Amino acid sequence: MGERYYNERMERIDRKELLELQNRRFRATVKHAYENVQYYKKAMDEKGVKPEDIKGVEDISKLPFTTKQTLRDNYPFGMMAVPKDEIVEIHATSGTTGQPTLGLYTVNDIEVWSEVSARSLTMSGLTKQDIFQITPSFGMFTGGFGFYHGARKIGAFIVPAGAGFSKRQIQYMIDFGTTMVCAVVSYILRLTETAHEMGIDPAKDTQVRKGVFGSEIWTEEMKKKISKAWEMDVYDIYGFTELCGPGVANDCKYHEGLHVWEDHFLIEVIDPKTGEQLGPEEEGELVFTTLTKEAMPLLRYRSRDLAKVIDSIECDCGRTHRRITPIRGRLDDMIKVRGVGVWPSAVEQTIMKYPEIGMEYQIQVTRKEALDYLKILVESKEKMDEFRKRELADKLSEELHNVLMIKPEVEVLDPMTLPRQEVGKAKRVIDNRQVQHT
């Protein structure tokens, strides 16, 4: 069977034709943003750049950046570029740490979101024949609806389970014969454990053989563990609220990076400190410019996500859209411990190599007498005696020392000891230092 595409013509578009399309859409977006969003008019005027100075994507660095702070400063509707009665949907981050950031949609914006989600899900193997269980929450969070809009396009049998009720989710999988599932990364871990608690082996007792996960940073090692527990093909989907939620990029079956839908989103990678553009294969901050968004066009939106653009455009899947590496971290995620930057993903990558270790872990940072302490809590997969725990902890501590350049304390706990979350993203980093400051 050949490769499946949702929109073969667009997914395999000739690069020259794509560039022309991008240039045309880019010029229109800049004009639309300048004429209808006060922030862009002001920021472009300050830089002395007019819409007519932008001939094509080669002029992108003349434009100002947009940041999360820009969106907060313009909350709720300052970034809206169309009359309010053309808006048909709004989504938002939970805003637990402050003001939510919003995504606004016209009818056409929903259509574009559905299209890129359908392409991404098709790339992850979803077909009309599948029974597709959607476990991210529906509502203001873009997860549930993003998958829903795409799967509706494909015509799959949707089980819109939404967040939580893990036992019921497993029961649905069995009763309805679910063949594919999507989830926030940590939630598929929760479902795996729930199945085991119910005496169900996901690989043998369910028909789930494909999965697409996102919304959290995860490593190759984690992917392998999930893949093995369910005997499923595992795919990585990328997106965020301000852009349109899941569907901006997705990996194909060759799993060598995530294709970004470049007819709708321009990508740049920049040095987060200087703002300078970086070349392919250079890691930096991903920056997105929307090419078709009507309600809330974004120019050079700084995602805070770290990745590289892969140099080679050729991919065995036949798609011509450029790929990014899986997100290695978020700029906000790096923890400074005794002046050394520690990436949670580096910790995950190291510990997940051990088959005797479970899938949950916690990174704790504390401060005692002006010194930072890093502690990693992991769970053993099967119960272990104290001697073996100690032995394993020492080995992990050694290896993490090599990777992180500082030596963490490691504690191996019994299975199912760490806190689990039914809903939302996992909280794997506990930084107690702020608390102790007060």
Added chain:
Amino acid sequence: MGERYYNERMERIDRKELLELQNRRFRATVKHAYENVQYYKKAMDEKGVKPEDIKGVEDISKLPFTTKQTLRDNYPFGMMAVPKDEIVEIHATSGTTGQPTLGLYTVNDIEVWSEVSARSLTMSGLTKQDIFQITPSFGMFTGGFGFYHGARKIGAFIVPAGAGFSKRQIQYMIDFGTTMVCAVVSYILRLTETAHEMGIDPAKDTQVRKGVFGSEIWTEEMKKKISKAWEMDVYDIYGFTELCGPGVANDCKYHEGLHVWEDHFLIEVIDPKTGEQLGPEEEGELVFTTLTKEAMPLLRYRSRDLAKVIDSIECDCGRTHRRITPIRGRLDDMIKVRGVGVWPSAVEQTIMKYPEIGMEYQIQVTRKEALDYLKILVESKEKMDEFRKRELADKLSEELHNVLMIKPEVEVLDPMTLPRQEVGKAKRVIDNRQVQHT
């Protein structure tokens, strides 16, 4: 401004033309059910009736009934009338008291659901200019998606808030300028209280002026209280999972019953004991036959809901579809206390007349020494001294005695004493008798 319709031609269809349409669709539905659902083939064969014996709606009583138990016996896919790959969506009751009952949808079934929901919401005043906050949960529950599908058709600005997070919901209303809200009946009570707790007067400090509520039995008196607290027009929407969720019927601005979309659903009212059809203005159990459902056609589905069909077809709104009275109760809801049937709605109707009483209440039934005791807990709106509480309780007890034919004990509690629910339907009846049996 004239009356607004979503689909004027269909909503004002000539009765003769409607009957022809119903007959045609009814014959097709019977044939479809007979040929594709084992249960219907068997049940019709047992009654000695073939699809060709059904010429039109006048033959409906030849057909077998379908009950909730039928659906449970055929869980999960025994009632499915199309190949599985034509199904695009499934919804389910929570099934907390046993197996869930399901609703299955083809692309066309979703289209029909969206259409009836759009007609119902237009009847409740929703327009493209509105900012419409959807507070029922999205997911397997049909509430969230039912409102969403309809509002998308209309092109309103949807705030898909989903269930829970009441303070955040009030904040959204203020930040986004929400003009219309939909909710499970008890949840709008919760939102009213939350606004007050936040120091916000819904009538003065929000722009919400229209609301559509359903999924629970409520009385005119409750409608008036909600309407007053928000200074909003209050509408009643009807539907349930097995049929398609909200949108089956809705009241128009004259509030003299709910128009049932008779081009998609045939209604009968029967005597729940004998199964005999009753005439207009006679109260009995509502029975529905779907006329356009592909995935899961239902013949004579017994809803357990009690109402009357209104005799007069003329309505000042110009719609020609027949009306039912608001649901007075569910057959499963009636509580037998010392052999006397007590309807929770009769209790609500009585207590809501008192302006000094809040909107929450609880009905408790206990058994002591083989005798049943009925106790009604209400809350005062403002704090009261013990003497006034006692006085009010006595008055209520007297009046409830007249209405219910048995005398309940009444206790007046302080404001905000009874338990509230953030998510799902209110639990207002606590029957402790089963527990004491064990």
